[in-house]
Amino acid sequence: MAYTPLEKGNLAKNRCLSEMGIKYGKTAAQIALNWLIWKENVVAIPKATNKDHIKENFGAMGWRLSEEEYEAALRCI
Numbered sequence: 001m002a003y004t005p006l007e008k009g010n011l012a013k014n015r016c017l018s019e020m021g022i023k024y025g026k027t028a029a030q031i032a033l034n035w036l037i038w039k040e041n042v043v044a045i046p047k048a049t050n051k052d053h054i055k056e057n058f059g060a061m062g063w064r065l066s067e068e069e070y071e072a073a074l075r076c077i
């Protein structure tokens, strides 16, 4: 299980992840969460009190970064 999956919200502000998400129409938070669940048996439970954040975080599921993007995302942080 991921420990502070959005790095307490900081990853949602990551410009590099945000740019990576343009191709998919996804936000930095969605890229960060998709990266975590990319690997089998990894679970991410982000905390969100804001309704828009909760809805946005659902958008981290149902699609998948390519293997190259998975590696590239590591260089964003």
Ligand SMILES: NC(=O)c1ccc[n+]([C@@H]2O[C@H](COP(=O)([O-])OP(=O)(O)OC[C@H]3O[C@@H](n4cnc5c(N)ncnc54)[C@H](OP(=O)(O)O)[C@@H]3O)[C@@H](O)[C@H]2O)c1
Pocket (backbone or CB within 6 Å): 003, 004, 005, 006, 007, 008, 009, 010, 012, 029, 030, 045, 046, 047, 048, 049, 050, 051, 052, 053, 054, 056, 057
């Ligand atoms: N068992 C353990 O050892 C352990 C350790 C650490 C954490 N946890 C638990 O794991 C959960 C998450 O931990 P955490 O709060 O430290 O870190 P987190 O999930 O990485 O980040 C939470 C923060 O991210 C913001 N956020 C969520 N979705 C966002 C989005 N789409 N865009 C922008 N900001 C977004 C939230 O803001 P809003 O609230 O404004 O939406 C909140 O400030 C908590 O329930 C915590 O209790 C457990």
